[in-house]
Amino acid sequence: xxxxxxxxxxxxxxxxxxxxxxxxxxxxxxxxxxxxxxxxxxxxxxxxxxxxxxxxxxxxxxxxxxxxxxxxxxxxxxxxxxxxxxxxxxxxxxxxxxxxxxxxxxxxxxxxxxxxxxxxxxxxxxxxxxxxxxxxxxxxxxxxxxxxxxxxxxxxxxxxxxxxxxxxxxxxxxxxxxxxxxxxxxxxxxxxxxxxxxxxxxxxxxxxxxxxxxxxxxxxxxxxxxxxxxxxxxxxxxxxxxxxxxxxxxxxxxxxxxxxxxxxxxxxxxxxxxxxxxxxxxxxxxxxxxxxxxxxxxxxxxxxxxxxxxxxxxxxxxxxxxxxxxxxxxxxxxxxxxxxx
Numbered sequence: 001x002x003x004x005x006x007x008x009x010x011x012x013x014x015x016x017x018x019x020x021x022x023x024x025x026x027x028x029x030x031x032x033x034x035x036x037x038x039x040x041x042x043x044x045x046x047x048x049x050x051x052x053x054x055x056x057x058x059x060x061x062x063x064x065x066x067x068x069x070x071x072x073x074x075x076x077x078x079x080x081x082x083x084x085x086x087x088x089x090x091x092x093x094x095x096x097x098x099x100x101x102x103x104x105x106x107x108x109x110x111x112x113x114x115x116x117x118x119x120x121x122x123x124x125x126x127x128x129x130x131x132x133x134x135x136x137x138x139x140x141x142x143x144x145x146x147x148x149x150x151x152x153x154x155x156x157x158x159x160x161x162x163x164x165x166x167x168x169x170x171x172x173x174x175x176x177x178x179x180x181x182x183x184x185x186x187x188x189x190x191x192x193x194x195x196x197x198x199x200x201x202x203x204x205x206x207x208x209x210x211x212x213x214x215x216x217x218x219x220x221x222x223x224x225x226x227x228x229x230x231x232x233x234x235x236x237x238x239x240x241x242x243x244x245x246x247x248x249x250x251x252x253x254x255x256x257x258x259x260x261x262x263x264x265x266x267x268x269x270x271x272x273x274x275x276x277x278x279x280x281x282x283x284x285x286x287x288x289x290x291x292x293x294x295x296x297x298x299x300x301x302x303x304x305x306x307x308x309x310x311x312x313x314x315x316x317x318x319x320x321x322x323x324x325x326x327x328x329x330x331x332x333x334x335x336x337x338x339x340x341x
Contacts, residue, residue, distance in 0.1 A: 004296040006336050008078040009119070013337075016071040017115045023067040065101045072097060083268030083299025088126050088306040095122035120333050126302060127329035131286045131311040133163075134170055137228060140257060143175075143221035145229045147214075147256035148288075149247060149278055152183065152235035155290035155316060156262040160230045161193035163288075163314065165321040168197065172227040177217030178203035179210040179250065182234040190232060197321055200226075210234065210246065211253040218254060231256065244281040251282060258285045260313060263304075265295035272303045279308045290316035293323075301332065 072093055079089040099118045137144045146163075150156045157180070164174045176194050178201055180186040187203045194201035202217040214231045221229045231254060233247060251259070261284045263271040271289070278284060287304050292315035295301070305312055312327040 005078070005082045005298040008082070009075075009336055012071055012075045012078060013112070013115045013119065015074060016068060017112055019067050019071050020063060020114065023063065063100050063103050065097065068097070068100055079299075079302075082297040083303070085269055085272045085299070085303035085307050088303045091126050091306055092122045092302075095125055116337055120337060123302070123333045123336065124329055126306045127332060128305040128311050130327045130329050131313040132326070133167075133286075133313055134172075136258070137167075137172060142225075142227050143218065143229050144227065144258070145218060145231065145254060145256045146258045146260055147231045147233065147250065147254060148260050148262055149233055149282060149284070150235055150262035151274060154235070154262055154264045154267070156235060157186065157189055157193065157232055159262050159288050159290055159314075159316060159324070160190075160232055161197050162316065162321050162324040164194070164199050164230055165197045166314075166324055167228055168199065169322075173225070174199045174228045174230060175217055175221050175224075175226045176201045177214040177229060177231040179214045179217075179232045180234045181206055181208045181210050181213060183236070186232070186234075211250050214250060214254045247282040259283050260286050260288055261310075262288045262290065263300070265289040265292040265298075265300045265315070268297065268299050269303070271300045272307050275304050275308050275310075279310065284308060284310050286311055286313040288312070288314045288316065288324075289327075293317040298332075298336070301327075 075096070076089055076093050079092060080086070084092075096118050099121060100114075148156055148160055160176060164176060167174050176190060176199055178187050178190040180190070181204060184206065187206060191201050191203065200220070202213060202220055204213045204216075210233065214229075217229050217231060220226070231250075233250060234243065236243065259282065261275050261278050263274055265271070267274075275284065275287060287308075287310055289295075289301055289304070289312060292301065301312065301315070304310070314324050315327055317323050317325055
C-alpha cells in the first residue's frame with residue numbers, strides 16, 4: 001500500500017534535507033575572540049574554552065522560505081500526482097512551510113530528524129485521528145445503529161459483512177438490515193454474506209420500502225439484546241435526487257447513530273468528490289475505504305478525512321471477511337515515512 005507515494009516522499013525528504021544543509025553551510029562563522037595575554041593564560045584559559053563551547057553549541061541556522069522553496073514545490077507536485085486533493089495538498093505544504101520557515105536550528109542537530117518530524121506533523125494534521133468503533137460502541141446505548149451509504153460497485157455490501165465479522169470477533173453481537181431493496185439480487189447477496197459470517201439478516205421482498213426493513217432490524221435488535229445494527233442501503237436509483245431523498249427518509253425513520261460512507265481507495269479524487277456530495281446530502285460520520293491494498297498512490301486516504309472533515313474508520317485490504325483493518329493515521333504515516341517515523 002502507498003508504494004509509489006512512499007518512494008516519492010523519500011526523494012522529497014532527501015532534497016529538503018540537502019537544502020537545509022546547504023543553507024547551513026552559508027551561515028557566517030563568528031570571529032574567534034583574541035587570545036588573552038600570555039601572562040594571564042593560566043588564569044583565563046578555562047573561561048576561554050567555556051566561551052568557545054557556547055559559541056559552537058549555540059550557533060544557529062534560521063531557515064528561510066527561499067531555502068526550502070524548491071523541495072516544497074516538488075512535494076506539492078508529488079502529492080497532486082498521487083491523487084491527493086488540492087485542499088489537502090495546500091494544508092500539508094502550508095503546515096510544513098509554517099513549521100520550517102523562521103525556525104531556529106542549532107548546528108549539529110540531525111537534519112533528517114527535522115525533515116521527518118515536520119512531514120510527519122503535516123500528514124497527521126491532515127489525516128486526523130481515525131475512528132475507534134469498539135470504543136464508540138462500548139460508550140453508547142445499545143443497539144448502536146450504523147447506516148452505510150455509497151454508490152453501487154464500491155464494495156458496500158461486502159464491507160458490511162466484513163464489519164460484522166470484525167465486531168463479532170471483538171465480542172459484539174450484530175444484526176444486518178438488508179435495506180437495498182432496489183437492486184436485483186441484493187437481498188440474496190446480503191443473506192449469503194450474513195450466513196457466512198454467522199449473523200442474522202432482516203430483509204423484505206425486492207421493491208419494499210427500505211425504511212420499513214431497517215426499522216424492523218432495529219426493533220429486532222432491541223427485542224433480542226443485540227449490540228449493533230448494520231444497515232445496508234441502495235447505491236443507485238433512477239436519478240440522484242431519488243437516491244438522496246430515500247436516504248434522508250431512512251435517516252428520519254431509523255435515526256442512525258453513525259452514517260458511514262463507503263468508497264474505493266483506488267477511485268482517488270472521484271471518491272473525494274462523491275464523499276463530499278453524500279456528506280452534504282445525508283451527512284457522514286465516518287468513512288470506509290475499500291481496495292486499499294490496491295492503492296499505490298494513497299491519495300484518497302490522505303484527502304477524504306481533510307476534505308470532508310470526517311475520520312476514516314476502516315480500510316479494506318483484501319477479499320476475505322477478515323481483510324479489514326481499523327484505520328490508524330500513525331500507522332499510515334509510519335508506512336509512508338519509514339517504520340521509525
